[in-house]
Amino acid sequence: MTRFRKKSTPRKLMGLLCMGAVLAPATLAQAGTPIDFTISEGRVVPSEDFAVKVSVLGAAITSSGVDMPVTVLVNINGTSYEPFGAADDPSAGNVNDHSPPRHFIVQDTFGPESTIDVTGTSWRTSGSLYLQRNSFEESPSVKVLRDGDPVPNIAGFDGQADAVAFVLQYIDPDTNTMTMDVNQSIYLFELGTTRLTSTAADFQDLVVLVTLGTSPAALEEGDLAEASYD
Numbered sequence: 001m002t003r004f005r006k007k008s009t010p011r012k013l014m015g016l017l018c019m020g021a022v023l024a025p026a027t028l029a030q031a032g033t034p035i036d037f038t039i040s041e042g043r044v045v046p047s048e049d050f051a052v053k054v055s056v057l058g059a060a061i062t063s064s065g066v067d068m069p070v071t072v073l074v075n076i077n078g079t080s081y082e083p084f085g086a087a088d089d090p091s092a093g094n095v096n097d098h099s100p101p102r103h104f105i106v107q108d109t110f111g112p113e114s115t116i117d118v119t120g121t122s123w124r125t126s127g128s129l130y131l132q133r134n135s136f137e138e139s140p141s142v143k144v145l146r147d148g149d150p151v152p153n154i155a156g157f158d159g160q161a162d163a164v165a166f167v168l169q170y171i172d173p174d175t176n177t178m179t180m181d182v183n184q185s186i187y188l189f190e191l192g193t194t195r196l197t198s199t200a201a202d203f204q205d206l207v208v209l210v211t212l213g214t215s216p217a218a219l220e221e222g223d224l225a226e227a228s229y230d
């Protein structure tokens with residue numbers, strides 16, 4: 001069990017921690033109030049409601065040079081969300097379309113011990129399901145990036161952009177590490193091959209950012225609460 005404690009700070013803050021593929025919040029408190037939360041078996045045990053923003057930063061997967069559809073399903077406490085179109089419909093839900101990042105704020109708050117995971121699915125151009133991977137299963141097909149992690153160094157397959165190109169705005173060029181709030185995690189999905197040592201495994205078939213906040217309104221304002229832990 002790992003124990004985290006809020007650093008002292010003169011303002012109210014929200015401590016949020018991303019742990020592995022499971023996201024859960026810490027606690028909200030006034031300055032001077034000791035905040036403790038624990039992590040046990042990879043899960044944070046929080047004590048405060050939180051809200052969720054899901055962003056598709058990009059996608060890139062092809063078959064014989066032709067874009068393959070990719071769909072996204074978000075699961076929060078067993079409830080499914082399909083903010084970018086039907087996740088079982090490679091036409092209606094496709095996010096591999098060279099669009100700018102898509103963002104979705106779930107208009108709800110979630111209680112302690114909630115869990116969040118993301119499922120990415122690739123589809124053959126004929127419309128049949130090709131590969132499906134879930135962040136929660138800690139599959140080697142899904143890499144998780146958090147604050148301070150090394151920048152991914154994975155070449156894009158078949159002329160596609162490298163994984164790093166999808167997360168550029170979350171990189172500290174001085175240290176060449178990821179720089180994010182601790183309430184954010186980026187998921188890099190490999191949805192094209194199960195041979196993860198092959199050059200086809202480029203881990204940008206789907207790139208998803210999950211951000212936790214105190215409320216949907218706070219996320220709308222981009223008011224990412226400060227958080228720290230030691």
Ligand SMILES: [Ca+2]
Binds near residue numbers: 060062204
């Ligand atoms: Ca790819």
